Structures are given as structure tokens and as C-alpha cells.
Amino acid sequence: MAKPSSASRARRPGAPEPADCYQLLLGVLPPNPHGAGPPPANRAARTEPGPAAAHAAANGAGEPVVAREAAPPRLAHALIGRPATGPLAGALLYEALADPRQAALLLERLRLPGTLGPLRFRRAPGAAIEADLTPRPLAAEQSNSSVVYGDAYILKVFRRIAPGINPDLEVALALTRTGCRRVPPPTAWFEAAGAGAPATLGLLQPYLADCADGWQYALDQLARGADFTAAAHALGQATAEVHLALARSLPTAEIGPPQIEHLTAAMSRRLDAAAGAVPALRPFRRALRGAYADLAALGDSGRAWPAQRIHGDLHLGQALRSTRDGRWSLIDFEGEPASPLAERRRLQPVVRDIAGMLRSFDYAAAVGAGGAHGGPQSAAGSREPREWARRSRAAYCAGYAAACGHDPRAEPELLRAYETDKAVYEVLYEARHRPDWLPVPLSAIRRLAGPAARDTA
Ligand SMILES: Nc1ncnc2c1ncn2[C@@H]1O[C@H](COP(=O)(O)OP(=O)(O)OP(=O)(O)O)[C@@H](O)[C@H]1O
Ligand SMILES: [Mg+2]
Structure with missing residues (x-):
């Protein structure tokens, strides 16, 4: 299993590697005590050292962010800020799903279920997920963050994380089990293990393009x-x-x-x-x-x-x-x-x-x-x-x-x-x-x- 790397480690271009995904989710931030809206840039300063995803899950909410040393201009619109202290100190934080490379890595990880630090990637029995689908962030106004992969799947990453299964996943699984075809069946999902029940972080479903x-x-x-x-x-x-x-x-x-x-x-x-x-x-x-x-x-x-x-x-x-x-x-x-x-x-x-x-x-x-x-x-x-x-x-x-x-x-x-x-x-x-x-x-x-x-x- 890949060891969590420093959040500010320089990124190498090339084939997806598990550490990239871990790094992506290492940046899940804890709840915003001031309510909804973009998190303040120094939010990460309040995280304890250790897997931030699990920490965020245990604390009831989070934001999917990614950390790197420098951000290319094409990601300027997705920048959040640079925390001065905490485990992500010095790194540039930006919206993870706005980066096609991160979004592609996440799909790759969902194609190959398993665990990675506190994260568990799960796939519905018998579901085969196509590789190399082009991601595009959903333009719609929404409270979570969604990415569409090649018009085949839609991944929703939840922005309010709480310990326990998210009803979006729970209900869709139950309806699928009972043979109800009115709901896109869960294809894959991922969760963070914390002190309590695992918190659902994201859900992949077929994209109903028509x-x-x-x-x-x-x-x-x-x-x-x-x-x-x-x-x-x-x-x-x-x-x-x-x-x-x-x-x-x-x-x-x-x-x-x-x-x-x-x-x-x-x-x-x-x-x-x-x-x-x-x-x-x-x-x-x-x-x-x-x-x-x-x-x-x-x-x-x-x-x-x-x-x-x-x-x-x-x-x-x-x-x-x-x-x-x-x-x-x-x-x-x-x-x-x-x-x-x-x-x-x-x-x-x-x-x-x-x-x-x-x-x-x-x-x-x-x-x-x-x-x-x-x-x-x-x-x-x-x-x-x-x-x-x-x-x-x-x-x-x-x-x-x-x-x-x-x-x-x-x-x-x-x-x-x-x-x-x-x-x-x-x-x-x-x-x-x-x-x-x-x-x-x-x-x-x-x-x-x-x-x-x-x-x-
Ligand atoms: N399986 C799907 N196939 C096609 N489009 C979808 C699918 N799931 C979601 N969408 C599109 O994405 C939009 C946002 O999805 P969804 O409502 O699940 O996100 P949300 O963040 O929970 O939104 P809200 O803030 O309204 O609760 C939907 O309005 C719909 O247009
Ligand atoms: Mg919703």
C-alpha cells in the first residue's frame, strides 16, 4: 500500500499511481465553522496531523481539495488558497475535481477497488467500469461536486461528510437490490474509515445522457x-x-x-x-x-x-x-x-x-x-x-x-x-x-x- 506522501510533494507526469489518489483525498478539509461557502484559505491549519479524510469524516463535513506546490494557470479558477500552518502548510489548495488529471485518477481508483490508507474504494458486484473516459466537471448549480466521465458515468463527491452511509448511496443500493429500475444503480463508491462508521465520500452511477x-x-x-x-x-x-x-x-x-x-x-x-x-x-x-x-x-x-x-x-x-x-x-x-x-x-x-x-x-x-x-x-x-x-x-x-x-x-x-x-x-x-x-x-x-x-x- 502506498504511504501517504507529503501534501506538497512535487507531482510527476505519467501513469496514475495510487499515491496521487491518496494525495487528492488527503486534502479533504474539516467543516467550515462559519457555515456554507468556500472554506477560508487557512482552514487546513485546524486539522490534526494524520489522514485528513478520516479526520474530516469524524468531524462531520469536508471539502474535496487537492494540494500541490504550484498550480498551472488553467486551474486558477479552482484555487482556494495556501495554508500557513497544519499538515498542508505551504501547499496550494484547489478544487480537486476541477483538475482533469485528478478526476481521471479518481475514476481509475474506482475501477480497481481496494483500500488506501483510511479510504475504501468499492464497486458493485459485476460492474465493469470503462477506462480512459474523459472527465468534465458538471456545470449545473449543485451543493455537491459532480464529474461526468465520457457521458458514461457521473461521480458525485459529497461536500458534507458525516460518519455513516450517505442516504444517496444507501437508498440507491436498496432500490437496485429490490429490482427497481427508476434509479441509476450505484456502480462504485468510496468512503473514509474514521472512529465511527465509514463516511461515504463519493458515488459513481451511470450517466443518463439522453x-x-x-x-x-x-x-x-x-x-x-x-x-x-x-x-x-x-x-x-x-x-x-x-x-x-x-x-x-x-x-x-x-x-x-x-x-x-x-x-x-x-x-x-x-x-x-x-x-x-x-x-x-x-x-x-x-x-x-x-x-x-x-x-x-x-x-x-x-x-x-x-x-x-x-x-x-x-x-x-x-x-x-x-x-x-x-x-x-x-x-x-x-x-x-x-x-x-x-x-x-x-x-x-x-x-x-x-x-x-x-x-x-x-x-x-x-x-x-x-x-x-x-x-x-x-x-x-x-x-x-x-x-x-x-x-x-x-x-x-x-x-x-x-x-x-x-x-x-x-x-x-x-x-x-x-x-x-x-x-x-x-x-x-x-x-x-x-x-x-x-x-x-x-x-x-x-x-x-x-x-x-x-x-x-
Ligand atoms: N445519473 C445521472 N444522469 C444524468 N444526469 C445526472 C445524473 N445524476 C445527476 N445528474 C445531473 O446532475 C445534477 C446534479 O445532481 P444531483 O442533484 O445528484 O447533485 P446535488 O449536488 O445533490 O444537487 P443539489 O444541490 O440539488 O442537491 C442533476 O440536476 C442532473 O441534472
Ligand atoms: Mg442533493
Whole structure:
């Protein structure tokens, strides 16, 4: 096994060698105590000597970086800085995956599973990975870092690392085991062994080159004035199939009165906090509380619901539609990256995913129509996008019901409470980060607070 070399060792051109990969991952930095965003250049100064990847894993987060003595001009855009102290002192740190050579080395390592210091490279049984595929970093806005290899594979390197298996890998493995073909099967992955459970660092999956993501597809359909209901119906079916497969392959439970009480109390607290920060929400607070009270009353009456593993952050951007046959696949089962791992793996009612997708239709309608009318602000309240979203919702729920026999609209209290909770979250988010977009969730809040919402969630 190659010994970890000094982070600032001069690099030799030529054939890939394991030490290069080790060096790449030696540079995984510990969490940024100041939250998201690029790490300060002296972050490495806070690492203890020893394998930084394992250290980062044990500490709950990290950034894939690489260290070298000098960086060529072509990598100037990926530079992070030069730490003055710590194990990477004096080295130039830059985004590892922006360097085609590092990205190629990483794929090479995934082709040949094994261990390297604290790192374990694993491959799905029977998976053969092509060699010499050209890497290109994914241009999309995302919270992790992805590289596409020759249109054959996509590697996602997680930017928030926590001890334990990442749900993106865990769920995709479980779905693949159960024969569900709605998710690209894991081809290979790598992890860091620390004091606790190994932390997943990256996941390689087939790249679905002939797909458009659902968000872009919906906007295209809106722009062309084309029908989206058939696609929404098929997407509902795909969602139901994935939920059924998750219930077959991973644990399930039931949530009864105590959990419902806890859930509705938490929803109410989030509403109060959002209303405290966003005055425009206040006139609706009472009516929205009514949505939670209706659900709580059902709980009090002894009602229980099944809970299971879910997607956790489902929206149109997490669905890929084949341009060949219109078939939908779902991706990115890591849940909300900002939540703790235990929370992201919690068993929940499937309606949480459904509510997420329904909210996404509202956003697509507002943005799609805004292209013609001057932005989401002016589009949110107008009739046409509302009608597009309404038809999409109905088709999606009908598709869901067709695949599993359960129509989410048959439990309006549950759906309304979850959709309200999501819209409240969006109100707070938009008020803080994109005030121009605030009318989009506020338009949903108006609907959800109205009397009609009681019967037709
Ligand atoms: N298997 C795949 N085939 C084709 N494209 C893919 C595949 N997986 C991901 N993508 C593309 O890459 C983008 C980012 O992927 P993904 O959502 O998994 O990354 P992420 O960092 O978790 O993003 P987010 O910050 O939205 O959570 C997707 O929106 C999609 O366009
Ligand atoms: Mg994600």
C-alpha cells in the first residue's frame, strides 16, 4: 500500500499511481465553522496531523481539495488558497475535481477497488467500469461536486461528510437490490474509515445522457404552451413505484397519535417563526394553523399512517426524463443536505415527497409564465400558470394512485399540512434570499389558507 506522501510533494507526469489518489483525498478539509461557502484559505491549519479524510469524516463535513506546490494557470479558477500552518502548510489548495488529471485518477481508483490508507474504494458486484473516459466537471448549480466521465458515468463527491452511509448511496443500493429500475444503480463508491462508521465520500452511477431534468422539461413545455399532464401522470407513477420499492427494501413503521402531535407542533413552531420574520405571512397564520389542527384532530381520534424511507427532497429537478421514451428516473436521495444524517434517514409518510413535488409545479408555473410576463413576481398570481399547476397536480396524483392504488388527495388533511409546511419554509427562504420570488409561495399560502383547501388539497 502506498504511504501517504507529503501534501506538497512535487507531482510527476505519467501513469496514475495510487499515491496521487491518496494525495487528492488527503486534502479533504474539516467543516467550515462559519457555515456554507468556500472554506477560508487557512482552514487546513485546524486539522490534526494524520489522514485528513478520516479526520474530516469524524468531524462531520469536508471539502474535496487537492494540494500541490504550484498550480498551472488553467486551474486558477479552482484555487482556494495556501495554508500557513497544519499538515498542508505551504501547499496550494484547489478544487480537486476541477483538475482533469485528478478526476481521471479518481475514476481509475474506482475501477480497481481496494483500500488506501483510511479510504475504501468499492464497486458493485459485476460492474465493469470503462477506462480512459474523459472527465468534465458538471456545470449545473449543485451543493455537491459532480464529474461526468465520457457521458458514461457521473461521480458525485459529497461536500458534507458525516460518519455513516450517505442516504444517496444507501437508498440507491436498496432500490437496485429490490429490482427497481427508476434509479441509476450505484456502480462504485468510496468512503473514509474514521472512529465511527465509514463516511461515504463519493458515488459513481451511470450517466443518463439522453435525459432532460424535469424542471427544464416543464419550463420547455410551458414555453411552448405544450401539454404537461401526461408527463406529470407518468412522474406520479414513477414516484409511487419508488415508494413501493422503498417500503419493500427498507424498514417501515407506523406513526400514531404521539408522533402526529409532535409533528403538528413542530409545523406550528415553524409557522410562528416564519410569520415572525415575514410580515406578509401574518394574515394567514390563523387559517394555516387550522390545517395543522385538522391533522392533529385526526391524530387525537386514533388515526395512524404508514411511515417509511422516502426521497426527502423531491422536486422536478430530482427527476430525469428520457428524451427517447419519456420514462422518468429519480435521482439524489441524500435528502436535505443541511439536515443531520439521522433526520435524513428518518421514516416518514410518503406524502412529504408528494407535497414537495406539488410545490415544484407551482414554481415551474410561475417561472415558466414569468419568462413571458417579467419574472416570477408578476406571474405567481395570474390565472394561466395557476391552472397549469392545478392540472399538473391532478395528473401527478392520479398517476401516483394508478401505480399504487393510493391517491394522495384521499387524505386531504395530511397533504394540506405537509404542503403548508413546505410553503411556509419557502416563504422564509425567499424572504431571506430572493425577495422577488416571495409571491410564488405566498400565492400557495393564500390557496392553502382558503376554505377550498380543506376539501381539495
Ligand atoms: N445519473 C445521472 N444522469 C444524468 N444526469 C445526472 C445524473 N445524476 C445527476 N445528474 C445531473 O446532475 C445534477 C446534479 O445532481 P444531483 O442533484 O445528484 O447533485 P446535488 O449536488 O445533490 O444537487 P443539489 O444541490 O440539488 O442537491 C442533476 O440536476 C442532473 O441534472
Ligand atoms: Mg442533493
